[in-house]
Each structure stands twice: as structure tokens, then as C-alpha cells.
Amino acid sequence: MNQAASLKPSLPDSLSLVALTVAGLLCLPLAYVAHMALSADAAIWSRLWTTRIPELLFNTTALALSVAAGTLVLGVSLAWLVARREFPGRRVWEWALVLPLAMPTYVLAYIYSHLLGAGGPVESAWQILVGPDGRLPSPHSYAGATLVMTLDTFPFVYLLARAAFLNLNVSYEEVARACGVSRAGTLLRITLPLMRPAIVAGLSLVVLYVVSDFGAVSLLRYQTLTYAVYQQITGRYDPTAASILSLLLVVVALVFLVAERWFRQRSRFFQTTGRYRTPGRRQCGPLGATLATVYTTGVFAASFGVPAFMLATWSFSAVSSGALDARFVGFIWNSVSLSGVAATCAVLIGLPLAYLASRRPTRLNLLCLQAAYAGYVLPGPVAALALLAIVSHLAPFWYGTAAVLVIAYVVHFLPAGLQSMEPALQQVTPNLEEASRSLGFGTAATLRRVTLPLVRGGFVAAWVLMFLQSMKELPATLLLRPVGFDTLAVRVWLEASEEYYQLAAPAALLIVIMTIPAILLLLSKDWRAA
Amino acid sequence: MFQSDPMPPPAEQTARAADPHGGAQRPVVLELRNLSCAYGADRPAIADISFSAQEGEIVCLLGPSGCGKTTTLRAVAGFEPVTKGEIRLEGRLVSAPGHLVPTEQRRIGMVFQEYALFPHLRVRDNIAFGLRHLSSDERASKVRLMLEMVGLTALAARYPHELSGGQQQRVALARALVQKPAVLLLDEPFSNLDPDMAGKMREDLHDLLRRTKTTAILVTHDHDEAFAMADRIAVLNNGRLEQLDTPEAIYHTPSTPFVADFVGQADFIPGTIENGTVQTEIGLFPNQAGYPSDAQVVVMIRPDDIHIVPVERSFAHIVGRRFHGSENLYTVGLPSGRVVHSSEPSTTVYPVGTPVELQVNATHTVLFDQRLGP
Numbered sequence: 049m050n051q052a053a054s055l056k057p058s059l060p061d062s063l064s065l066v067a068l069t070v071a072g073l074l075c076l077p078l079a080y081v082a083h084m085a086l087s088a089d090a091a092i093w094s095r096l097w098t099t100r101i102p103e104l105l106f107n108t109t110a111l112a113l114s115v116a117a118g119t120l121v122l123g124v125s126l127a128w129l130v131a132r133r134e135f136p137g138r139r140v141w142e143w144a145l146v147l148p149l150a151m152p153t154y155v156l157a158y159i160y161s162h163l164l165g166a167g168g169p170v171e172s173a174w175q176i177l178v179g180p181d182g183r184l185p186s187p188h189s190y191a192g193a194t195l196v197m198t199l200d201t202f203p204f205v206y207l208l209a210r211a212a213f214l215n216l217n218v219s220y221e222e223v224a225r226a227c228g229v230s231r232a233g234t235l236l237r238i239t240l241p242l243m244r245p246a247i248v249a250g251l252s253l254v255v256l257y258v259v260s261d262f263g264a265v266s267l268l269r270y271q272t273l274t275y276a277v278y279q280q281i282t283g284r285y286d287p288t289a290a291s292i293l294s295l296l297l298v299v300v301a302l303v304f305l306v307a308e309r310w311f312r313q314r315s316r317f318f319q320t321t322g323r324y325r326t327p328g329r330r331q332c333g334p335l336g337a338t339l340a341t342v343y344t345t346g347v348f349a350a351s352f353g354v355p356a357f358m359l360a361t362w363s364f365s366a367v368s369s370g371a372l373d374a375r376f377v378g379f380i381w382n383s384v385s386l387s388g389v390a391a392t393c394a395v396l397i398g399l400p401l402a403y404l405a406s407r408r409p410t411r412l413n414l415l416c417l418q419a420a421y422a423g424y425v426l427p428g429p430v431a432a433l434a435l436l437a438i439v440s441h442l443a444p445f446w447y448g449t450a451a452v453l454v455i456a457y458v459v460h461f462l463p464a465g466l467q468s469m470e471p472a473l474q475q476v477t478p479n480l481e482e483a484s485r486s487l488g489f490g491t492a493a494t495l496r497r498v499t500l501p502l503v504r505g506g507f508v509a510a511w512v513l514m515f516l517q518s519m520k521e522l523p524a525t526l527l528l529r530p531v532g533f534d535t536l537a538v539r540v541w542l543e544a545s546e547e548y549y550q551l552a553a554p555a556a557l558l559i560v561i562m563t564i565p566a567i568l569l570l571l572s573k574d575w576r577a578a
Numbered sequence: 579m580f581q582s583d584p585m586p587p588p589a590e591q592t593a594r595a596a597d598p599h600g601g602a603q604r605p606v607v608l609e610l611r612n613l614s615c616a617y618g619a620d621r622p623a624i625a626d627i628s629f630s631a632q633e634g635e636i637v638c639l640l641g642p643s644g645c646g647k648t649t650t651l652r653a654v655a656g657f658e659p660v661t662k663g664e665i666r667l668e669g670r671l672v673s674a675p676g677h678l679v680p681t682e683q684r685r686i687g688m689v690f691q692e693y694a695l696f697p698h699l700r701v702r703d704n705i706a707f708g709l710r711h712l713s714s715d716e717r718a719s720k721v722r723l724m725l726e727m728v729g730l731t732a733l734a735a736r737y738p739h740e741l742s743g744g745q746q747q748r749v750a751l752a753r754a755l756v757q758k759p760a761v762l763l764l765d766e767p768f769s770n771l772d773p774d775m776a777g778k779m780r781e782d783l784h785d786l787l788r789r790t791k792t793t794a795i796l797v798t799h800d801h802d803e804a805f806a807m808a809d810r811i812a813v814l815n816n817g818r819l820e821q822l823d824t825p826e827a828i829y830h831t832p833s834t835p836f837v838a839d840f841v842g843q844a845d846f847i848p849g850t851i852e853n854g855t856v857q858t859e860i861g862l863f864p865n866q867a868g869y870p871s872d873a874q875v876v877v878m879i880r881p882d883d884i885h886i887v888p889v890e891r892s893f894a895h896i897v898g899r900r901f902h903g904s905e906n907l908y909t910v911g912l913p914s915g916r917v918v919h920s921s922e923p924s925t926t927v928y929p930v931g932t933p934v935e936l937q938v939n940a941t942h943t944v945l946f947d948q949r950l951g952p
Binding site for chain 2: 219220222241
């Protein structure tokens with residue numbers, strides 16, 4: 049390491065400096081929010097503590113836990129079905145069950161508030177059954193938020209559980225059978241316990257997603273910490289109270305993250321070793337096949353099929369009544385240009401961090417990389433709050449420009465991108481770079497001619513991922529966008545809030561359609577490995 | 579390694595007590611009749627395999643990879659359905675076309691190549707895994723006995739990843755034996771151990787199986803392992819049973835060139851039947867198999883049946899020597915360009931190029947029809 053540095057002293061040093069600066073800037077929002085919250089007047093703390101905080105904490109954790117329970121049941125049972133049973137259409141369902149990931153929570157939430165709302169199709173059907181006085185529980189409730197978030201996030205658990213089912217060394221199960229334990233007993237006592245790490249990883253993704261979600265809870269008017277932070281900023285403009293709630297939100301997210309890390313550390317020995325035989329699929333009988341089909345079709349229809357159909361019909365009538373005007377094209381352009389700039393900036397910023405951490409893993413460089421992951425526990429409204437405060441203090445002339453929005457996207461989504469950039473760099477052995485150096489190329493030429501071509505795939509994936517997440521981003525965009533600068537996501541939310549379902553549909557449909565190929569693309573790598 | 583012995587003393591001391599040709603017949607525990615399994619309609623894995631195992635007998639399934647030995651074992655375990663024939667365990671029909679008694683109802687024990695110890699359970703819980711039907715006291719005492727028997731009492735609270743390979747294997751064995759299985763199935767149990775450890779474990783396993791009078795089917799591709807462990811060996815090739823016999827018979831009187839070649843070093847010298855004897859370039863051999871005149875045959879000779887003596891002039895010369903520690907394996911070139919091998923004592927060293935006379939122990943040679951191979 050030191051030799052490499054002394055060979056080319058200037059560039060690596062400047063690279064380190066860049067990484068250090070970037071890491072510091074990425075950490076700034078989190079630090080600023082913490083500072084604002086901790087330096088707040090004790091009276092504000094105690095007021096919040098006696099009024100809002102207990103309710104918000106309870107609502108947030110209750111939602112997270114119920115969604116976790118729901119996704120656990122849905123995700124694991126569906127994964128088991130497609131990984132261990134053979135029934136007509138199994139291959140199609142195996143893919144289709146991933147599609148709900150393409151549905152942003154606010155889109156699903158607005159469709160369900162129409163479907164289940166007063167006078168909606170489900171209530172009408174119910175009234176045909178039980179008479180005109182039949183009422184259904186409102187979707188604008190804990191139950192409604194749970195339903196929508198569960199349907200939207202179960203693919204996280206499904207995907208990881210499916211991979212675990214397929215990768216499990218089947219010898220464990222066969223040994224259990226040889227010990228005289230039935231099929232069901234083996235599933236409960238061997239298979240599921242061995243899958244615990246995968247299931248927990250899936251659940252922790254779900255919980256982080258739920259805790260930081262703004263779109264669904266705001267449309268369903270369910271008070272969680274994220275929603276409250278947004279209201280504090282917009283409704284009463286009380287940045288101090290907002291920062292206190294934000295800090296709380298960050299702590300909640302951190303608790304879940306640390307718990308997951310701790311669990312993963314503890315269950316390292318769960319790794320299966322040695323040769324393994326892939327488990328076979330058992331053919332379903334006619335009854336089993338019917339049940340399996342009904343179940344998978346039902347879940348798919350509820351989470352993607354019906355919502356996509358509604359979007360398509362609404363879009364059709366909206367388009368035929370002239371919704372696709374120049375304004376709409378402007379929204380598309382806003383979304384695409386903003387997300388494109390943000391994703392490109394994020395890749396450029398992430399490169400030195402990931403490169404240094406994998407090639408010169410000194411303590412400082414690794415710390416810089418870790419700092420970039422701070423955005424993980426920075427839900428959209430919190431990032432927006434921090435940037436609002438920082439910009440109004442330090443650079444008021446930037447206030448209300450698109451640049452602030454780009455910074456928010458980068459801070460928020462760089463962790464997701466790094467997760468794909470880092471392994472791509474790790475997989476390129478340093479020997480290749482050393483070979484290039486021995487052939488007379490300098491660091492920069494080596495980077496350009498050897499490293500970058502090899503990591504292109506991972507970086508393109510990172511770019512696509514960050515682009516799409518920026519496209520879908522809602523709360524920070526709502527709070528930070530320049531006046532009159534609407535994106536597709538913002539339009540969906542604004543129209544849906546006013547219950548103009550048809551007007552919201554074309555933008556929502558466009559987001560979903562753009563997301564699907566990318567999801568399939570990103571999955572196809574893991575898919576084959578599993 | 580297996581110091582303490584809570585089981586009653588062994589009834590018989592002779593290693594080959596289960597020789598099916600001698601002594602009182604003991605009940606047949608496992609019987610395969612004309613068994614065939616297939617992966618697909620036109621992809622037979624094994625075909626027409628028949629053999630049986632008596633109580634306490636150790637049968638080895640020996641063959642190269644892909645020969646169907648593991649498929650046979652998995653069919654006995656109930657993991658592979660059968661397309662023809664049947665399997666009987668303790669007289670009960672457990673596998674036949676369209677009939678498959680689930681594994682858990684077969685009273686079998688299984689030890690996998692990679693042991694498949696449940697990584698989330700401690701050693702004692704691994705062993706107790708199949709004993710759910712017992713009270714916790716009974717369970718604990720059985721596990722304790724078993725741990726003593728395999729010498730792992732001190733490691734009862736460990737997790738599998740905290741054990742060495744040999745220890746893991748003993749846990750896997752204990753987990754299978756504590757069920758008192760009708761038949762114990764072992765799939766290449768020594769292949770994950772280094773050779774020294776494997777030798778020691780082989781002895782221990784043999785001893786343990788004898789003491790517990792366990793009927794065992796062991797799959798291996800290593801003929802030394804089969805010789806050391808088995809009462810009888812079934813040699814499989816391309817899904818078919820080539821020979822089922824005692825280790826001695828498999829080695830000395832192989833029924834096919836494949837078996838001869840697979841179970842040890844062998845040379846095949848072509849010859850012709852003339853005047854009731856086999857004429858070859860290294861001399862005459864008796865026509866034990868009674869081939870007709872002018873038949874084309876090959877003579878199978880093992881290196882330990884060829885002794886070389888240096889002479890002044892000879893048609894045969896030493897062309898190579900490999901030192902194996904306990905023996906020197908000489909390669910001897912013949913005028914036809916063919917080579918034969920000779921096993922000589924470790925201390926007998928001749929230089930390459932030495933002309934030698936071949937002294938062949940003709941009583942141990944085996945004749946095959948030339949058309950059979952090798």
C-alpha cells in the first residue's frame with residue numbers, strides 16, 4: 049500500500065482528500081439535524097415528549113411490526129410454494145411476484161384508498177351482499193396502512209427467502225427425514241431455522257422501508273414519525289420540533305439496523321458448507337395446484353395486477369380527455385433530468401469512496417465509506433429538513449434551486465448505489481491493476497483502461513438504481529423543489545391527495561412502467577445465482 | 579478413540595463373521611430385487627440391481643463416480659423413486675414402482691458425505707434430533723450413552739462448526755446410530771477427511787458397527803476403503819452390478835475386466851488358446867475357464883503375482899520404478915511394447931534398463947474373453 053502511494057504520490061493523496069471531503073459533506077445533514085435537535089430548548093423536548101412522541105413512536109413501531117409480520121407470512125409462504133412445489137404457471141408467478149417492487153407506496157396507497165374508500169368498488173360490492181347500510185373499515189387507518197405496506201414490501205422477504213430455499217443444502221432435510229421426522233416437522237425444525245438469517249435480512253429491509261416511508265402514510269393519513277416531520281416543516285414551519293422528531297426517527301432506524309447486524313454476526317455459522325444437492329420441487333396434486341394458483345394469483349392481483357389495471361384504465365380515460373399536454377411532458381423532463389443528474393453525481397462521488405475502501409482499506413478510507421452510508425438512516429423528510437436548514441444558514445442564494453434537490457438525492461440514495469459499486473470493485477483483483485502498472489500505465493490510465501471497463505456493469509446497475517429511486521422520491525422533492533417545478537412523483541401525490549385519481553394515473557403508470565425492466569435487470573443476476 | 583463400551587461385549591470376534599457362505603444364516607434385513615431407477619424416461623441411473631444384506635453385515639457399493647452407487651443408496655433411503663423392481667427392509671416392501679414408504683417411516687440411519695450436521699443445534703441436540711417421541715430423561719440418557727460410545731462426551735455442548743472433521747463425522751454417526759436403525763447408510767463417509775484421519779476413522783467405524791451389530795451399506799469409490807470395511811462388495815459400473823462378492827474374491831477372481839482394473843493395479847496380456855493352454859508373450863498359462871481352441875483371451879495378472887529376477891539377457895527390461903514406501907512398483911517393458919507391473923519389496927532396488935526374468939504366479943491369473951475389454 050505504502051509503496052503504491054510513494055510511486056505516485058500526488059494522485060492518491062488528492063483522491064484521499066476528495067474522499068474525505070465527500071464523506072464529511074455526506075455526513076453533514078445527519079450531524080446538522082442531530083445538532084439542531086440536541087441544542088433545542090428543553091421546553092420543546094418536554095412539550096413534544098408529553099404530546100406527540102408517545103403516539104408517533106407507538107404508531108411507527110406498530111406499523112413496522114405488523115407489516116413485518118404480514119410480509120413474513122406472505123413472503124415465506126410464497127417463496128416456499130415457488131421453490132419447493134411444482135404447479136401450472138409456477139415459472140410465471142416466480143417472476144411476477146417481484147413486480148410489486150415497481151409500485152411506489154404512494155401509488156398503491158392512492159389506489160387502495162379509492163378501492164376500499166367510502167363509495168369505492170369494494171364497498172359497493174359489499175353493499176350488494178349485505179344491503180345498502182354495509183360499511184367497511186376505512187383504508188385511512190392503521191389497518192389500511194398495514195395492508196398497503198405489506199402488499200408493497202413482501203417481495204423483499206419473498207426474494208431472500210426464495211434464494212434461501214433454493215440454496216439450502218438439501219442433505220439437512222434428508223438427514224432429518226432419515227431421523228424419522230415428517231416433511232412438515234422438517235420444514236419447521238430444520239428448514240425454517242436454517243433460513244433465519246435470510247428472513248431476518250428481508251424483514252430488516254421491510255422495516256427500514258416502512259419506518260422511512262412517507263408516501264403511503266401521508267395519503268392514508270396515518271400519523272408516523274416521517275409524516276409528522278413533514279407536517280412540522282410544512283404546516284407550522286417548526287424546524288426545531290421537526291429536528292427532534294427526525295432524530296428520533298434516525299434512532300429508530302438505527303436500532304433496527306444494529307439489531308440486524310448483531311443478528312447476522314451471531315448467526316454466521318448458519319452458512320452451509322461442502323457439496324450440496326439442489327432441492328427438488330414436488331409435484332402438486334389437483335387440489336394443491338388449485339390452492340397454490342388461487343393463493344399466488346390472489347396475492348399478485350392485490351399487490352400488482354389490480355392496481356396496474358386501474359392505473360391503465362384511468363390513464364386511458366385521462367389521456368383521451370387530453371391529459372398528455374405540454375405540461376405533462378415538462379413533468380417527465382423534470383423527473384428525468386433531475387434524476388439523471390443526481391444519479392450521475394452520485395456515481396462520480398461514490399467512485400473515490402468505493403475505490404479507496406477496496407484498494408487501500410486503511411481505517412480512514414473505510415470510515416469515509418461508512419460515512420456515506422449515513423444516508424441509509426436519513427428518511428426523505430429528514431434529509432430535506434437538514435438541507436433546508438443548512439442552505440438557509442450557509443448559502444441562502446441556493447435556496448429553492450434544483451441543486452439542493454440533487455444534493456438531497458445524492459445523500460439519500462448513495463448508499464443503495466454503493467452497495468452495487470462496492471462489490472463490483474471488490475471483484476476486480478488488484479493484480480489486474482498491478483499488471484497494467486507493470487506494463488507502463490499510470491494510476492489514472494490504469495483506472496481508465498482496466499478498472500473502469502471491468503466495473504462498468506456494477507456501476508451501470510448503481511446508476512439505474514439511483515436514477516429510479518430519485519424518480520420515485522417524494523418527500524424531499526415536495527419540500528425542496530423550486531416553485532412550480534413538479535416531477536412525476538410529486539404530480540401523482542398532489543393529484544391523489546385531492547382524490548383526482550384519473551389525473552394521477554398517467555404519471556404513476558409511467559413510473560411503474562419505467563421501473564419494471566430495471567427491476568428485472570437488477571434481479572436477473574441474483575436470480576441465476578440462486 | 580471409542581474408549582468406553584457401554585454395549586454388551588461383541589458376540590463374535592472374527593472380522594468376516596458375516597460371510598454369507600459360511601455359518602448359520604442370519605435374517606436378511608435389506609433386499610433389493612431387480613431394482614431400476616431413472617432420472618428421466620430414457621435416462622436410466624441404475625438397472626436391474628439385486629443384492630441383500632443380512633443382519634450385522636457390512637456391504638460396500640463400490641464404483642467410479644456416476645456408476646449409480648449413490649442412487650442405489652438414495653433409493654434405499656427412499657429419496658429416489660424406483661421404476662422397476664423392489665426394495666424390502668426387514669421383510670416389508672418399502673419401494674416399488676408407484677409405492678414409496680416415506681423415509682421417516684423406514685427405520686434407516688444416514689451419514690452424508692459432508693455429514694450435514696444441523697448448524698443451528700449443539701452436538702447433543704443434533705444427536706437427540708430424532709428422539710422426540712421419548713421422554714426427556716430417556717432422551718438424555720440415550721444421548722449420553724451414544725456420546726460415550728463415540729468418545730465425544732466433552733464436546734456435547736459445542737456447535738458443529740466448532741468441531742474438527744473427524745469429530746463431525748462421529749457426531750453424524752452417533753445421530754444416525756442412536757435411532758437404532760434397521761440399516762445404516764453411509765455415503766462416502768471418509769472422503770472429507772485427510773488420509774491419515776480416514777484410516778483411523780475407518781478402523782473405529784468398523785469396530786463400532788461390529789459392536790452395535792449394525793447392518794450397514796457403505797458407498798465408496800475407494801477400493802482400499804471397501805476392502806477394509808466390507809463383508810461383501812458390490813461393484814457397480816454404468817448403473818449395473820458387475821460383481822457381488824467377498825473382498826478377497828473381488829480382488830483375486832474378478833468376474834469382469836472392469837472389476838479387475840477398478841479394484842487394483844492389473845495388467846492384461848492378450849493370448850490365444852493352443853493345445854489347452856494360453857499362449858502369451860510372457861509364457862504359458864492354464865486355461866482355467868475352459869475356452870475353446872484358438873479363442874482370443876486376455877490374462878489378468880496383478881503386480882504382486884509377478885516377481886522379477888535380474889538376469890544377463892532377457893526379452894524384458896525394467897523401464898521404470900515407482901517407490902511406494904512399503905513396496906517398489908516396477909514397470910517392465912515387453913518386446914511387443916506392452917508393459918507389465920511387478921511389486922517388489924521396498925528394499926529391492928534395480929536400475930532402469932536391467933534385463934529381467936518374469937516369474938508369474940499362474941494360479942492367481944484370471945482369463946477374460948478378449949472381446950470384453952478391458
